[in-house]
Amino acid sequence: DGGITQSPKYLFRKEGQNVTLSCEQNLNHDAMYWYRQDPGQGLRLIYYSQIVNDFQKGDIAEGYSVSREKKESFPLTVTSAQKNPTAFYLCASSIGVWGQETQYFGPGTRLLVL
């Protein structure tokens, strides 16, 4: 089946630890995105990538890092510099130029701090 997968579904982080969230798509989409969702707030963009080996910061990139070595994969690392990482993280992809195409979302990863 075509789609976007995110793993793990739940992730626990200890103080000072870096953790990586996985996002994989087999839709042959060029563009991929990471959002953070907090209760009572809309989704906020962390990073996006419109092509392999290129990515741009979104509104709340501080404390996060990404890579885009393969078209199918766009992992997000939550670093120890992110002081309030507890949230629901959503990955999305779209065919190409941002704004012209629908974004397709993965099932999300919930990150909790121990």
Next chain:
Amino acid sequence: KQEVTQIPAALSVPEGENLVLNCSFTDSAIYNLQWFRQDPGKGLTSLLLIQSSQREQTSGRLNASLDKSSGRSTLYIAASQPGDSATYLCAVIDTGNQFYFGTGTSLTVIP
């Protein structure tokens, strides 16, 4: 900066009722507007996308309208069903290719 507001935050209706969800945005210079559905603990599913040149889009029991000049969009759901219970999010993309989400309307359809 674009601000997207959805009213009401929560809505509860009996099954079979027609209902309207509202989305407003502060900057009318948008590229398009999308409506999404989110089930608890899940990702988002795109329902309808309206380009800035369009006035409305329809899919089954769903109809979304767009009035750019007034900064408003509505999602109309006909003959609501318990399976429609979810959070509905609207999102606008402005001409700078920035994506802005509303906080959502949580809908409960009572059997």
